[in-house]
Amino acid sequence: MSLSSSGRRAVVIAGLRTPFAKAGTLLRTATAAELARHCTRELLYRTELAGDQVDEVIYGQVISSPLLPNVAREISLLPQFPRTIPAYTLNRACASGAQAVSNAADQIRAGHADVIIAGGVETLSDIPILHSRKFSQILMAANRAKSLPERLGIFAQARPRDLKPVAPGIAEPSTGESMGESAEKMAKENGISRESQDEYALMSHQRAAAATASGRFLNEIAPWFGGKHLDEVLTSDNTIRGDSSLEALAKLRPVFDRKYGSVTAGNSSPLTDGAASVLLMSEERARSLGYQPQVAIRSYAVAAVDPGWQLLMGPAYAVPKVLRRAGLTLAQMGLVEIHEAFAAQVLSNVQAWSSVAWADRLGLPGPVGEVDWSRTNVLGGSIALGHPFAATGARIITTLAGEMVRRDVEFGLISICAQGGMGYAMVLERVG
Numbered sequence: 412m413s414l415s416s417s418g419r420r421a422v423v424i425a426g427l428r429t430p431f432a433k434a435g436t437l438l439r440t441a442t443a444a445e446l447a448r449h450c451t452r453e454l455l456y457r458t459e460l461a462g463d464q465v466d467e468v469i470y471g472q473v474i475s476s477p478l479l480p481n482v483a484r485e486i487s488l489l490p491q492f493p494r495t496i497p498a499y500t501l502n503r504a505c506a507s508g509a510q511a512v513s514n515a516a517d518q519i520r521a522g523h524a525d526v527i528i529a530g531g532v533e534t535l536s537d538i539p540i541l542h543s544r545k546f547s548q549i550l551m552a553a554n555r556a557k558s559l560p561e562r563l564g565i566f567a568q569a570r571p572r573d574l575k576p577v578a579p580g581i582a583e584p585s586t587g588e589s590m591g592e593s594a595e596k597m598a599k600e601n602g603i604s605r606e607s608q609d610e611y612a613l614m615s616h617q618r619a620a621a622a623t624a625s626g627r628f629l630n631e632i633a634p635w636f637g638g639k640h641l642d643e644v645l646t647s648d649n650t651i652r653g654d655s656s657l658e659a660l661a662k663l664r665p666v667f668d669r670k671y672g673s674v675t676a677g678n679s680s681p682l683t684d685g686a687a688s689v690l691l692m693s694e695e696r697a698r699s700l701g702y703q704p705q706v707a708i709r710s711y712a713v714a715a716v717d718p719g720w721q722l723l724m725g726p727a728y729a730v731p732k733v734l735r736r737a738g739l740t741l742a743q744m745g746l747v748e749i750h751e752a753f754a755a756q757v758l759s760n761v762q763a764w765s766s767v768a769w770a771d772r773l774g775l776p777g778p779v780g781e782v783d784w785s786r787t788n789v790l791g792g793s794i795a796l797g798h799p800f801a802a803t804g805a806r807i808i809t810t811l812a813g814e815m816v817r818r819d820v821e822f823g824l825i826s827i828c829a830q831g832g833m834g835y836a837m838v839l840e841r842v843g
């Protein structure tokens with residue numbers, strides 16, 4: 412199933428990310444290009460790969476700067492690379508990093524490339540703040556004016572409301588509903604209690620804190636040196652709250668429905684800055700360059716639901732789709748990684764996977780299956796580790812591949828919900 416007709420398959424050689432930081436904290440002055448270049452440069456060093464071996468760079472970014480629309484090309488212009496490596500940036504919302512890896516795998520399978528760096532970056536500390544359409548038009552007209560009086564006359568057309576800055580919201584363009592409001596709606600419609608959301612969030616933090624304390628992420632994180640004198644050092648994610656408790660979580664007020672809601676800052680993923688890169692190769696090239704291929708991409712799938720319905724329910728569709736493509740079942744997955752946008756979204760989707768009614772709705776012979784939490788998000792997830800939108804997929808692929816090797820597991824599953832009602836899923840397999 413994993414091989415193309417040409418017998419080529421893409422293997423994950425290694426991945427590396429910046430530490431993830433709550434937006435507005437240690438990475439607040441870094442640009443997307445700096446973060447992405449930092450972890451990619453370090454990935455090259457750690458894998459001892461010569462830059463001229465790389466055929467392409469594919470990166471994801473959800474909220475990009477109009478001044479830097481193709482961050483992938485800024486990466487492929489690192490001094491470690493020749494100037495001739497093509498690069499493009501894509502946007503599949505929160506699944507962008509995973510989509511970049513999928514596109515890389517497709518290119519490798521097709522025989523168009525042998526070595527690709529794929530990943531994603533997000534700097535929510537550096538979102539583009541725009542002028543209103545009316546004020547932009549005034550500025551453009553003023554620029555064309557032939558005299559000072561004409562220019563002043565054009566500026567005089569501006570009203571105070573035209574000067575109000577326009578910032579991108581984390582909301583669905585087609586409905587205006589924010590991701591948090593959608594999570595709130597899903598909690599209510601699917602009967603996900605506040606207690607179960609808080610318990611889930613606590614598990615995410617406790618697992619992430621334990622994994623970090625054990626040093627498990629050291630080979631996946633390139634420490635960041637910030638501040639004027641490079642003396643603000645970040646070696647792990649500053650979003651993890653190992654000291655959280657059910658009592659503390661229970662005290663937090665709902666954010667998106669203050670009166671009747673259950674989604675809080677504690678059971679949501681935080682707004683985060685960070686970047687993550689993954690090095691992929693064809694199995695043959697990996698071996699010829701002296702790498703030991705251990706994990707390959709077996710299949711991936713994307714699905715979409717009506718964004719006006721339950722916006723973050725895409726994985727309920729994408730996961731059965733990818734399992735069918737892989738010719739495998741949920742029970743065969745030794746490890747599962749679910750992106751945690753909100754606890755309510757994770758719990759809604761896993762409830763759907765185990766439900767007969769959902770199986771009927773999807774035309775499946777039976778439910779996808781029960782999630783075994785001893786094999787799922789074993790090192791915590793986005794609620795604790797943070798969620799720099801486009802970087803998350805690349806983080807998950809790196810962590811899952813590493814953990815599959817560590818635990819000697821044959822198959823691993825990834826599930827990601829994304830804006831636009833999309834769901835993304837991938838199956839990784841061990842290389843024999």
Ligand SMILES: CC(C)(COP(=O)(O)OP(=O)(O)OC[C@H]1O[C@@H](n2cnc3c(N)ncnc32)[C@H](O)[C@@H]1OP(=O)(O)O)[C@@H](O)C(=O)NCCC(=O)NCCS
Pocket residue numbers: 505581590591612616652655656659660663666675676677678679680681682752753798828829830
């Ligand atoms: C939910 C959200 C609005 C909260 O933002 P915020 O108010 O900046 O969050 P903070 O980290 O300051 O937390 C608010 C409070 O909760 C507390 N808190 C947060 N997590 C906690 C935890 N696990 N345990 C205990 N307390 C916690 C904080 O200490 C803080 O308390 P304080 O006000 O006394 O300082 C923001 O994280 C968000 O928008 N998340 C969703 C992002 C999103 O939509 N992603 C897209 C996914 S598809």
